[in-house]
Amino acid sequence: MRQPLPGGMPALFSRSNEQRVSCMKLDSFLDSTDRLATLVPELLHLLGEKEEVPTSWRALLERSGALRRQGGKLSLVATLYGPTGAGKSTLFRQLTGIEVPAGDEIRPLSRGCAMAVPEQWDQAERGPALRSVLPGFDLRPLDRPDRLRQEDGQGLVWYRSAERLGGESRGEAGPGAPGLFLVDVPDFNSLEIANHERAERVLRRAEVVVFVVTGDSYADQKVVEELARCCQVAARLVILITKVASAEKARLKWADLLDDKLTRPDLPWRAKFQGKREDKRTLEEFLRGCPVHAWPFSANPSLEDLRPVTEGAPSLASLLLGLDAEKVAAEGLLQAGASTREWIGQLADRAEAARKERQGWRASLDEDLARAGLAVAGHEFPIGRTLEVLMEESRAGQNRMFQWITYPISRISGWLQGGFQVVTETIRSAISQPGPGSELVRLEVAERKSLLKVAEELTDKWRDRLPAWVGKLDSDRCRQARAALEAVTLPAPKTDWEGTLRQAAKEWVEKNPTLAHTLPTVLDMTAVGGLGLFVLDLSFAGGLLGSHVVLGSLGTGGLVAGGAGLAAVLARMADRMHFRGVLEEADRAWREQRGREIADHLRQHLLPALLGEKLKETDRLTSFPVEEMRRLATELTRKPDHE
Ligand SMILES: Nc1nc2c(ncn2[C@@H]2O[C@H](COP(=O)(O)OP(=O)(O)OP(=O)(O)O)[C@@H](O)[C@H]2O)c(=O)[nH]1
Ligand SMILES: [Mg+2]
Numbered sequence: 001m002r003q004p005l006p007g008g009m010p011a012l013f014s015r016s017n018e019q020r021v022s023c024m025k026l027d028s029f030l031d032s033t034d035r036l037a038t039l040v041p042e043l044l045h046l047l048g049e050k051e052e053v054p055t056s057w058r059a060l061l062e063r064s065g066a067l068r069r070q071g072g073k074l075s076l077v078a079t080l081y082g083p084t085g086a087g088k089s090t091l092f093r094q095l096t097g098i099e100v101p102a103g104d105e106i107r108p109l110s111r112g113c114a115m116a117v118p119e120q121w122d123q124a125e126r127g128p129a130l131r132s133v134l135p136g137f138d139l140r141p142l143d144r145p146d147r148l149r150q151e152d153g154q155g156l157v158w159y160r161s162a163e164r165l166g167g168e169s170r171g172e173a174g175p176g177a178p179g180l181f182l183v184d185v186p187d188f189n190s191l192e193i194a195n196h197e198r199a200e201r202v203l204r205r206a207e208v209v210v211f212v213v214t215g216d217s218y219a220d221q222k223v224v225e226e227l228a229r230c231c232q233v234a235a236r237l238v239i240l241i242t243k244v245a246s247a248e249k250a251r252l253k254w255a256d257l258l259d260d261k262l263t264r265p266d267l268p269w270r271a272k273f274q275g276k277r278e279d280k281r282t283l284e285e286f287l288r289g290c291p292v293h294a295w296p297f298s299a300n301p302s303l304e305d306l307r308p309v310t311e312g313a314p315s316l317a318s319l320l321l322g323l324d325a326e327k328v329a330a331e332g333l334l335q336a337g338a339s340t341r342e343w344i345g346q347l348a349d350r351a352e353a354a355r356k357e358r359q360g361w362r363a364s365l366d367e368d369l370a371r372a373g374l375a376v377a378g379h380e381f382p383i384g385r386t387l388e389v390l391m392e393e394s395r396a397g398q399n400r401m402f403q404w405i406t407y408p409i410s411r412i413s414g415w416l417q418g419g420f421q422v423v424t425e426t427i428r429s430a431i432s433q434p435g436p437g438s439e440l441v442r443l444e445v446a447e448r449k450s451l452l453k454v455a456e457e458l459t460d461k462w463r464d465r466l467p468a469w470v471g472k473l474d475s476d477r478c479r480q481a482r483a484a485l486e487a488v489t490l491p492a493p494k495t496d497w498e499g500t501l502r503q504a505a506k507e508w509v510e511k512n513p514t515l516a517h518t519l520p521t522v523l524d525m526t527a528v529g530g531l532g533l534f535v536l537d538l539s540f541a542g543g544l545l546g547s548h549v550v551l552g553s554l555g556t557g558g559l560v561a562g563g564a565g566l567a568a569v570l571a572r573m574a575d576r577m578h579f580r581g582v583l584e585e586a587d588r589a590w591r592e593q594r595g596r597e598i599a600d601h602l603r604q605h606l607l608p609a610l611l612g613e614k615l616k617e618t619d620r621l622t623s624f625p626v627e628e629m630r631r632l633a634t635e636l637t638r639k640p641d642h643e
Helices: 017-047 055-070 088-098 126-134 144-150 193-205 220-232 248-263 281-288 316-321 325-377 383-401 414-433 443-464 475-487 499-510 514-523 565-574 580-605 607-622 624-637
Strands: 076-079 113-117 138-142 155-159 180-184 208-214 236-244 292-296 441-443 534-537
Touching: 017 325, 017 499, 017 607, 017 624, 055 126, 055 193, 055 220, 076 088, 076 193, 088 180, 088 208, 113 144, 113 193, 126 138, 138 220, 138 624, 144 443, 155 180, 193 220, 193 443, 208 220, 208 316, 220 325, 220 624, 236 248, 236 316, 248 281, 248 292, 316 514, 325 443, 325 580, 325 607, 325 624, 383 499, 383 514, 383 534, 383 580, 414 441, 414 514, 414 534, 414 565, 441 443, 443 475, 443 580, 475 580, 475 607, 499 514, 499 580, 534 565, 565 580
Parallel strands: 076 180, 076 208, 113 155, 138 155, 208 236, 236 292
Antiparallel strands: 113 180, 441 534
16 A cells, blocks of 8 residues: 655655655655555466565565654664574573573474564554554564464564663663664474564564574575575674684684685585675675674573674674664665565566467467357358349449340340249248258358357367466366357347448449349349348358358359259359359458457357456456566665765
8 A cells, every 4th residue: 555655754865955856766766666566466466476476575565664654763673583493582582681482492482573672662652653663563562471482373573672682771762763673583494384484574574684593503504595585685684603612613604604605616505695785795795794793602691692703893782773773774675675676677577478478379369269250151151141232233233324225034045034043942942941951041040050169169179278377177167158158149240241242243233234134133032031131051052162161162162053052053143144253252251251250259258258367367467567567676776865
């Protein structure tokens, strides 16, 4: 949800007139994040990817959410993070005085998250302010520390106030002062998977990470992987090596990790630390710059023994308390943004590849539909309308220019007369006794039958060849889709195709005035009503058309001149009267138009029932604003010029 920037933005962003520009930049950073927060999940869903989203992306959402909500003063969240038994809870107890369970033999010990808040925050009326520091978390006052041993809900954080940190005062913390919120979380490596999720959830929000690891486990695979994750998302990282013989031993172990384990070309670890941070340093360079502390082994560990491995460096507590909250918070946001940007770039690349693939798939569906439409339309010849238009144009021709010509019927050859009588009679009887096997059928009867047939062919074909992202089609679904298709009436053809037919008929009349003059007389259709509704069923006629399958045929095979059926007689008439060209034009225009109409009908009524959501998703992916996403991602790295 987009929230307006808080009125009193952190001084960092609104200190002076100049800073107002920075403020605008921050605004655009947060706006871009908001928009991406809508686009990215949608795209992941469309791509059907199960892959985990990177921590930095979630960190960006957590941190920008917190930044939007915290007016005036920013607070930092620091998390302890480390494998089970490393000593996180022991450290937390000693730093804050909050008696969280620590040190038992059974691992893992902590299952809940404990947070130490500055004293003045631990009051009921500050609840909303507290929630603005960790938006989306379920914050509850820690009544019994024992709770932390129990299985907890996700996002649950138990808090209690701690006046001091490691014996050091938190400073003159007035009610509005920025705070440091220290969180003890469960481990990331035990068999309790839910623990890892809890720890990672806090890690995403935390700008500061204290990575706690024992001297024995510094070179564990999981430890190093998590270390890389921290380098990627944390604004500040502090290393604490526990249970070592001495600070010097800790230093040696750390040097072994940095100078040997992480740099050896034969090991995969080096590559994990070569990514760039927001300030262009590699993760490795960043890690080398992190302060390292040691806590030598003791039956009763005490903070006094915890010290930086570099002489003269500040204590852990003063290091944490000395952080510039605004600077570190901004770094936390930008670091998450920078590492997200790269991922969004890759996501956009994948979206483009998937889009291409899916467009190809859609086009192949369209081709199949077009072919199916032509198969249906190609099985019928619109004989009714063709003859009607021929006669209309012949009559119009008579009226227009041939009134003075009179051709007695006797002048017309007997063959023609006889031929037309056969046509007329066959048409009359076919219309009066429609039935199976008739060459002449009503258009909707012919089409209903062929439509279901092609629907079956299409579903069979698609079932076997669906791309993986569509998933499987079961036979029930196919049946339902065909039933859905059957339930809707195929719309009547539009009359556009008749324009072509009429034009061809007009030309015929002009070229053959004599024949045109006699046609209405010899082709006696006066007693036949509604002839236009009928088509020749070419699968029965064996083709008016040489080869009658799929693509019709007048154009390719020519009229069938032999045989005794209606089609054959009509074909002979057409040759005698030279209107074969008219039939061919009619056939072509009809097939093109009706084929398209039927393909559209199938697209509208068969596809949705069959492919439903997947089709919508494919269309959405095809028009997904990938470019906008790329552009927004570039906004995530623009640093507000506050330095
Ligand atoms: N922190 C710390 N603990 C030490 C040290 N030496 C020994 N220990 C013991 O190591 C154990 C650490 O236990 P916890 O603090 O519960 O460890 P944790 O990291 O919280 O473990 P989980 O809650 O299981 O993730 C305690 O028993 C400590 O007494 C040391 O130098 N530092
Ligand atoms: Mg613990």
